[in-house]
Amino acid sequence: MDVIVRPTAALSGSIGALSSKNYTTRYLLVAALAEGTSTIYYPARSEDSDAMRRCIQDLGAVLEEDEEKAVITGFGKHPKNVKELNVGNAGAVLRFLMGIAALTEEVHFVNTYPDSLGKRPHDDLIDALGQLGVEVEHHGGRLPMTIRGGKPQGGSITVSGEVSSQYLSSLLFLTPLLEGDSEITVTGDLKSKVVIGQTLEVLEQAGIVIQASEDYSKFRVPGGQAYQAKTYTVQGDYPGSAAVLAAAAVTQSDVTIRNLSPDSKQGERAIIDVLKAMQVPLTHENNDVRVQGNGRLQGLEFDGDTATDAVLAMVAAAVFAEGTSRFYNVENLRYKECDRITDYLAELTKAGARVEERQSEIIVHGRPEGVEGGVEINAHYDHRVIMALTVVGLRASQPLRIKDAHHVAKSYPQYFDHLKALGANVEWVE
Ligand SMILES: O=C(O)C1=C[C@@H](OP(=O)(O)O)[C@@H](O)[C@H](O)C1
Numbered sequence: 001m002d003v004i005v006r007p008t009a010a011l012s013g014s015i016g017a018l019s020s021k022n023y024t025t026r027y028l029l030v031a032a033l034a035e036g037t038s039t040i041y042y043p044a045r046s047e048d049s050d051a052m053r054r055c056i057q058d059l060g061a062v063l064e065e066d067e068e069k070a071v072i073t074g075f076g077k078h079p080k081n082v083k084e085l086n087v088g089n090a091g092a093v094l095r096f097l098m099g100i101a102a103l104t105e106e107v108h109f110v111n112t113y114p115d116s117l118g119k120r121p122h123d124d125l126i127d128a129l130g131q132l133g134v135e136v137e138h139h140g141g142r143l144p145m146t147i148r149g150g151k152p153q154g155g156s157i158t159v160s161g162e163v164s165s166q167y168l169s170s171l172l173f174l175t176p177l178l179e180g181d182s183e184i185t186v187t188g189d190l191k192s193k194v195v196i197g198q199t200l201e202v203l204e205q206a207g208i209v210i211q212a213s214e215d216y217s218k219f220r221v222p223g224g225q226a227y228q229a230k231t232y233t234v235q236g237d238y239p240g241s242a243a244v245l246a247a248a249a250v251t252q253s254d255v256t257i258r259n260l261s262p263d264s265k266q267g268e269r270a271i272i273d274v275l276k277a278m279q280v281p282l283t284h285e286n287n288d289v290r291v292q293g294n295g296r297l298q299g300l301e302f303d304g305d306t307a308t309d310a311v312l313a314m315v316a317a318a319v320f321a322e323g324t325s326r327f328y329n330v331e332n333l334r335y336k337e338c339d340r341i342t343d344y345l346a347e348l349t350k351a352g353a354r355v356e357e358r359q360s361e362i363i364v365h366g367r368p369e370g371v372e373g374g375v376e377i378n379a380h381y382d383h384r385v386i387m388a389l390t391v392v393g394l395r396a397s398q399p400l401r402i403k404d405a406h407h408v409a410k411s412y413p414q415y416f417d418h419l420k421a422l423g424a425n426v427e428w429v430e
């Protein structure tokens with residue numbers, strides 16, 4: 001399915017934020033790793049969260065769900081032996097479960113998105129699991145892969161943080177369940193570091209004790225722990241909401257998104273400060289973020305690694321800003337659903353934006369006068385590319401046709417419904 005995005009001068013209204021993807025995957029996982037029954041209120045419904053639902057059930061968790069909550073009885077430290085797992089296109093789900101697979105005799109992870117997740121590297125996690133005696137059969141560090149647990153005991157593990165924080169998160173979920181204590185040392189510059197704060201927060205809520213050094217380079221994990229069954233509430237999602245806020249920032253708007261906590265550990269809440277720094281009229285009170293856009297924005301410089309999943313939306317806003325913007329420290333965007341530097345900038349350029357790439361930077365020469373549009377956009381299987389190009393299309397002179405826009409459902413299936421409700425001229429077409 002494609003989406004046609006037509007020029008839209010104004011947006012107005014109020015929506016509730018979607019539920020956080022990162023917290024949903026984590027709560028589903030820790031509920032599965034507990035032996036009792038946990039309840040998760042307002043879990044996200046999306047392809048990635050459904051991938052975690054499917055896999056934990058395959059591994060033996062029992063899940064019952066209604067509109068409001070998921071009730072999960074976990075398998076504790078004894079996942080069922082299962083022939084294969086299908087994580088869809090969900091990187092975090094794959095990496096977290098690669099760790100948990102070490103508790104089974106053998107699991108095969110299939111490769112259902114060869115042109116997206118199938119291209120992403122997992123070498124650093126494979127190497128770390130190897131240090132625990134876990135055998136991973138793989139294809140050049142990529143899917144498909146087979147993991148043979150071999151009863152890991154814990155010990156000293158070194159993992160690189162240079163490519164993704166998900167490898168470290170995976171080890172943090174696994175090691176408390178091992179018999180012996182573990183000490184994890186992170187080498188290199190840890191990317192998406194703030195996300196580790198979300199992992200530690202959820203582990204603590206699940207009753208797990210971990211000692212972390214302040215810079216997240218060393219972790220002491222006592223072995224023989226048990227995840228406790230708990231009740232969790234999923235907070236609103238900043239990465240997805242960032243795209244809607246960027247849309248409001250580039251149009252004449254009065255848009256409110258509800259349920260975005262100012263105290264969230266999601267780094268992507270930086271979208272608020274970034275839009276403010278771009279001179280976008282914005283307030284954040286009582287969990288409501290309100291943008292009253294006038295279409296005028298100022299360029300800025302920003303360390304994108306602090307807000308990994310909101311950078312594409314920020315760049316889309318910068319396309320219409322006065323002056324030049326620079327998003328630096330973003331090399332790991334190259335290892336996502338697509339190369340979010342080269343592939344994303346190719347699509348922005350087609351639409352008429354003036355952008356330049358460096359190995360770890362995106363530079364945007366703003367065009368406050370607008371861009372031409374009138375082209376077909378390749379989504380590169382990437383929900384965040386789809387959301388960001390939609391923002392650009394709202395302020396293009398001619399419509400943009402985003403091919404295969406259904407991949408938005410990876411994290412935010414209701415994105416286009418939300419935009420439509422705010423008055424955006426967007427339409428699904430076959
Ligand atoms: O742990 C997580 O849930 C995630 C970590 C981040 O990945 P990297 O650490 O690979 O940047 C983020 O981009 C991804 O959407 C979700």
Ligand SMILES: C=C(OP(=O)(O)O)C(=O)O
Pocket residue numbers: 021089090091092093309336337384411
């Ligand atoms: C990169 C993302 O997810 P994942 O790594 O879990 O596939 C994302 O949601 O933007």
